[in-house]
Amino acid sequence: MKYQAPRGTHDQIPPGSVAWKRLQTVADRVFPLYGMLPLETPVFEHTDLFTRSLGEETDIVSKEMYTFQDRKGRSLTLRPEGTASAVRAYLQGRLGEQGFDRFYYFGPMFRYERPQAGRTRQFYQIGVELFGDAGPSSDVEVIESLHRFCHELGLRGLVVQLNSVGCPECRGRYVATLKSQLAGCTDDLCELCRHRLNRNPLRILDCKKAACRERYQSLPLLTSHLCGPCQEHFQGVQAGLTSMEVPFRLEPWLVRGLDYYTRTAFEVTSEHLGAQDALGGGGRYDLLVEQFGGPPTPAVGFAAGVERLLMVLEKTAPEPASPHERSVYAAALGDRAAAEVMGLSRRLRDAGIPCLVDTGPGSLKKKLKLSSKLGCRATLIVGDDEVEARRVLVKDMGTGEQELIDLEGVVNCLKEKA
Numbered sequence: 001m002k003y004q005a006p007r008g009t010h011d012q013i014p015p016g017s018v019a020w021k022r023l024q025t026v027a028d029r030v031f032p033l034y035g036m037l038p039l040e041t042p043v044f045e046h047t048d049l050f051t052r053s054l055g056e057e058t059d060i061v062s063k064e065m066y067t068f069q070d071r072k073g074r075s076l077t078l079r080p081e082g083t084a085s086a087v088r089a090y091l092q093g094r095l096g097e098q099g100f101d102r103f104y105y106f107g108p109m110f111r112y113e114r115p116q117a118g119r120t121r122q123f124y125q126i127g128v129e130l131f132g133d134a135g136p137s138s139d140v141e142v143i144e145s146l147h148r149f150c151h152e153l154g155l156r157g158l159v160v161q162l163n164s165v166g167c168p169e170c171r172g173r174y175v176a177t178l179k180s181q182l183a184g185c186t187d188d189l190c191e192l193c194r195h196r197l198n199r200n201p202l203r204i205l206d207c208k209k210a211a212c213r214e215r216y217q218s219l220p221l222l223t224s225h226l227c228g229p230c231q232e233h234f235q236g237v238q239a240g241l242t243s244m245e246v247p248f249r250l251e252p253w254l255v256r257g258l259d260y261y262t263r264t265a266f267e268v269t270s271e272h273l274g275a276q277d278a279l280g281g282g283g284r285y286d287l288l289v290e291q292f293g294g295p296p297t298p299a300v301g302f303a304a305g306v307e308r309l310l311m312v313l314e315k316t317a318p319e320p321a322s323p324h325e326r327s328v329y330a331a332a333l334g335d336r337a338a339a340e341v342m343g344l345s346r347r348l349r350d351a352g353i354p355c356l357v358d359t360g361p362g363s364l365k366k367k368l369k370l371s372s373k374l375g376c377r378a379t380l381i382v383g384d385d386e387v388e389a390r391r392v393l394v395k396d397m398g399t400g401e402q403e404l405i406d407l408e409g410v411v412n413c414l415k416e417k418a
């Protein structure tokens, strides 16, 4: 084969593309229950939208962005995530002024990462962003919507890992404590942690190296340094999740890989994902709208990785073996039968029954073989004799039973069996 999809990208092809589409359908059903409206933004933006909001020292900005110059020399970047674009669109479209402040989106994101299971360079996120409410109930709604979405997809046993990263004031005090406690022993830390301690100290808590992790065990927790209002907010989120029956676990070491978060930070993980175990994550970003030049506007949201959701679903709640299991295969034998089958297919579709029409040449045996291969639930056979008798031979592909049914009654009969 001459061409291959670029490394780290994937086609969505059948049969997997059916589950892919189902996920979008579930999203279109679940998120509007919260008043969230669809939002689509361009796949590329001006580069500084991301560098300014995600943080210069984050992995994404420092090494993972697909950045290029357009023909006029402007620096553009394929979006690595959706929040910055959502904030820009919210401000640019003056959506808040019109009372539109809850959104959900589904689309491709791009990060130049080392591809492995569950980690690709183009991946899809489904995300939500809520603007304008500083209270903990928005955090709860966002987290509960992710929980409901996963549940509706068929995912079970997921636990939300919850933390608070405070506000700039209390976080600043915590970072100062961190630095002073580690001051004498930076030689024991890994190179990345030594670098982060200077540039983005909170991120050291995310280190996966055993030696560093052990060292950090004795450090004070961020949550014990929260100021009064941040503490109160954190308690409010926990109380809300409990009353909404969303299982969660406090995870004091959880810091997110993006710099815009304030207060709530959360992730949903799955044991079925291996090293890349985060199905989704998000949190509050109360300062970002203002940072983009808008009025002070608190906000909270999450994004989940579509490919990762599908990986877990495949392991825990597999899709039906055939994407055509609801379909019937309408096979015509001869020209007169072909016209009859076309009319029949129209009536089947009017009744909501998916129908694959085969009016081509070929023996009955061949057509039955194809219907079976595609996993259709029934084959409708129409030849000259059937046209004459105004009947259809219906073969149940599961049991193998055959029945001659009146042409007029066949749609109702199939509807009853669906």
Ligand code: HAM
Pocket (backbone or CB within 6 Å): 080, 081, 082, 083, 111, 113, 118, 119, 120, 121, 122, 123, 124, 125, 127, 128, 129, 257, 258, 278, 279, 280, 281, 282, 283, 284, 285, 300, 301, 302, 303, 304, 305, 306, 307, 308
């Ligand atoms: P994030 O944690 O960077 O957050 O990404 C969210 C999810 O996207 C991850 O949990 C993961 O499932 C998926 N993901 C990330 N990178 C990859 C990759 N290379 N391959 C496959 N899946 C991936 C954000 O992007 C924030 N914008 C979330 C947010 C929204 N916070 C507030 N609002």
